[in-house]
Amino acid sequence: MIDYIKGELTELTPAIAVVEAAGVGYAMNISLNTFTAIQGKKEVKLYVHEAIREDAHVLFGFAAKKEREMFLLLITVSGVGPNTARMVLSSMSPAELCNSISTGNERMIKTIKGIGLKTAQRIIVDLRDKIVTLGITQEIPAGGSIEQPVNNQVKDEAVSALTMLGFSPAPSQKVVVKILQDNPAMPVELVVKMALKMIK
Structure with a gap:
């Protein structure tokens, strides 16, 4: 399994990044969050998810581990495939998505292209506890930011x-x-x- 690919960014569009490592160019599907994070860089390190199907071997690249963790959680939800998960992460940052899930804001999630009310509700129900267990969610109380870090x-x-x-x-x-x-x-x-x- 490929964990990450580090190398020269040879091509970049809002949907695809090509990273050359050891003479091989890896084309990876990326979200807009990752596109923004790596724009203008020559050397990049992208965390990888391999989607292996009968007809294709597709790589998804993420600028941050948290984003990959969110992607892997999203594709466990019934009705959410890799491309829909990428669309979700192009529409919201992982922090915004976690916030919407933990507060049960189905309206916000439903605004994403390709996500209907039932899928939005499933994302909230399926992932609310998981984002906390994995520590992806931001531990920010409703009243604002945390004043001091905790152990x-x-x-x-x-x-x-x-x-x-x-x-x-x-x-x-x-x-x-x-x-x-x-x-x-x-x-x-x-x-x-x-x-x-x-x-x-």
Whole structure:
């Protein structure tokens, strides 16, 4: 499996990037987000997803790992193929998409070409917990940006413990982040105990 291709950017259009590495030119389908990120660069590193079908071997390239992770999640949703996933990521940044999924904003997702109401609802239902579990979503509370960073190891362990206890990852993560902002040095077991009292 190809993880990434690093080399000279020899051709670039809003849909395709050709990267030459070790004398081979790799044509990769890209989103507009990636196009914007690599425009004007001579050397690039693109993270790759290989879509192998009976009739074709297609490469998709991403400027950031987060975007590839979102793409891989999108293609797990029934009715969303690689080209539709690329269209989604051309219409919204991974952060905007995560925000729309976590807030259940089906109207926003439905504005994307090729996405109907049912598919938008499926994307939200299927991916809401997954984006939190993978840490793709931005841990930003509704009131604005986080004032201080939290201990990610403690946060991840606490969310994992709460998930194993049967709580959904999304509300668990919100509560854990809030606790750690107020008590940055709190050990994981106390975070979990406190979270158990706060999760509705």
